[in-house]
Amino acid sequence: MTSDYRLSPALAARLLGVSLVLWGAVVFAATAVVVLFAVPPVFLSVVVVACVAGVFATGWFLTRSTYVVRLDEDGYHVRFVRGAGVTRARWTDVEDAVTTVVAGAPCVVFRLRDGGSTTIPVDVLVGDRDDFVRQVRAHLDRHGRRAR
Structure with missing residues (x-):
């Protein structure tokens, strides 16, 4: 019998908050690249969409797909x-x-x-x-x- 124990909601929320800051830093860096180097604005749009998808993927990963402790027969x-x-x-x-x-x-x-x-x-x-x-x-x- 295998038992998986996931992250507590409070810890998952804290980690999601940290990830939001990191995703925001990526958007900030992409904005700086567009402004400073005259990169086409579509680059920023792609980065923003990817970051939004990353936020949802991070949330799913933290709350649904991963375990902190796994106890099994071995x-x-x-x-x-x-x-x-x-x-x-x-x-x-x-x-x-x-x-x-x-x-x-x-x-x-x-x-x-x-x-x-x-x-x-x-x-x-x-x-x-x-x-x-x-x-x-x-x-x-x-x-x-x-x-x-």
């Missing part, structure tokens, strides 16, 4: 979490999992047999944090590991 994979530590491991490599608070945010920490760890702030995930912890415990129980 292990887990974490993406887009800065400072997560080890982003991919098999359940057999996990010594245990604990819930804790890191920098004021509730987290699940996978401690690995080789001394590494993975820290997942549950606030970045959409859905019920207790459901996430139950899923992690179920995977660890199936592989003879402990969750605390």
